[in-house]
Amino acid sequence: MEAEKKTQSNQGVQVIARAAEILRVLKNDNAGLSLGQIAERVHLPRSTVQRIVNALLAERLVMSSSSEGGLRLGSEIQSLAAAGRVNMTELVHPVLTELAKRTKETVDLAVFRDDHMVFLDQVIGTHRLRTVSAVGEVFPMTDTANGKAALSMLEDDKVVSIAARELKADGQTQRPLSDFLKEIEDIRATGIAWDLNEHTQGISAAGFAFRDPVGLIYAISVPVPSHRFAGLKGDLSGQLLETRDAVMKLV
Numbered sequence: 001m002e003a004e005k006k007t008q009s010n011q012g013v014q015v016i017a018r019a020a021e022i023l024r025v026l027k028n029d030n031a032g033l034s035l036g037q038i039a040e041r042v043h044l045p046r047s048t049v050q051r052i053v054n055a056l057l058a059e060r061l062v063m064s065s066s067s068e069g070g071l072r073l074g075s076e077i078q079s080l081a082a083a084g085r086v087n088m089t090e091l092v093h094p095v096l097t098e099l100a101k102r103t104k105e106t107v108d109l110a111v112f113r114d115d116h117m118v119f120l121d122q123v124i125g126t127h128r129l130r131t132v133s134a135v136g137e138v139f140p141m142t143d144t145a146n147g148k149a150a151l152s153m154l155e156d157d158k159v160v161s162i163a164a165r166e167l168k169a170d171g172q173t174q175r176p177l178s179d180f181l182k183e184i185e186d187i188r189a190t191g192i193a194w195d196l197n198e199h200t201q202g203i204s205a206a207g208f209a210f211r212d213p214v215g216l217i218y219a220i221s222v223p224v225p226s227h228r229f230a231g232l233k234g235d236l237s238g239q240l241l242e243t244r245d246a247v248m249k250l251v
Contacts, residue, residue: 018044019052023073026062032070088212089121091250096123096220099243103236105222108207110139112150112217115162117141120218127225140199142166142180146219148193149209152184153217159184191244192237193219197226204229206236208244212251220247 025041026033035053039046053071056062060076092109100107100123109121117139141147142163151159163180187193195205207221220243224232 015052018042018048019056022049022052022056023061023077026071026073029072032065032072034070038071088216088218088251092218092220092247093121093123095243095246095250096121098246099123099220099222099239100125103222103232103239105224105232108146108221108223110146110150110219110221112153112209112219115141115165117144117147117150117219140166143195143198144221145193145195145205145207145223146209146221148184148187148195149207149219149221150217152187152193153209153211156181190237192240193221195221195223196229202226206233206240208240210244210247210251220244 021042022038025038033041035046035049038053039049042049053062056074057064060074062071063074064070065072088111089109096107096109103125104127105125107123107125108119110117110119119137119139139147141151151162154162159181160177163184164177167175167177167180191208193207193209195203195207197204199205202225203223204226205221205223207219209217209219211217220240222236222240224236
């Protein structure tokens with residue numbers, strides 16, 4: 001009896017794993033797939049795929065995408081995704097607060113959208129002279145610590161597309177694109193991006209980027225008046241890497 005229960009349990013786990021694989025295949029093809037195409041991609045018999053898909057259809061996790069019988073992710077998947085979506089601002093705010101407390105400097109959170117960074121949250125430092133931005137403010141990618149950090153998370157062709165357009169628009173012809181791409185490689189190696197009086201004269205910054213569970217790219221950065229940045233730079237790098245480890249445990 002015990003062996004029979006164990007066998008049934010293993011079979012149940014296997015069915016769940018196969019259903020998850022089918023859902024992942026459909027996630028990667030929004031146009032829809034036939035049963036035969038799904039079976040080929042998950043390396044299962046068509047009859048097995050048919051049984052699992054029928055169950056997923058009944059639960060609205062899969063739906064027909066056309067009269068030809070194509071299948072794609074169903075409406076219930078969207079509902080589940082919405083219910084599980086993390087409010088990143090609320091999640092990492094305590095981490096921002098802790099970093100601001102340790103450094104006494106302002107700490108920012110921004111998100112990558114299309115071809116720019118959007119400011120989401122800020123914990124203001126305790127120094128009398130400090131940097132302050134407004135929620136919703138838009139930052140460029142190539143001369144900010146948060147923008148460079150976010151670019152380092154993208155594929156090379158996407159980096160080139162965004163950087164070439166932005167550098168040309170800003171008239172930054174004195175810096176070749178190849179030099180900027182080398183900086184992105186350095187950021188990938190070290191995990192830290194720098195803005196040394198680039199975005200705003202008199203303000204320098206350091207930051208890092210990370211992805212949330214659904215793939216959105218965020219960046220945490222510390223902007224500092226440049227006159228005291230040099231003395232903080234070495235310690236700031238270590239503080240940011242510790243903060244990155246803390247964030248990755250949360251996401």
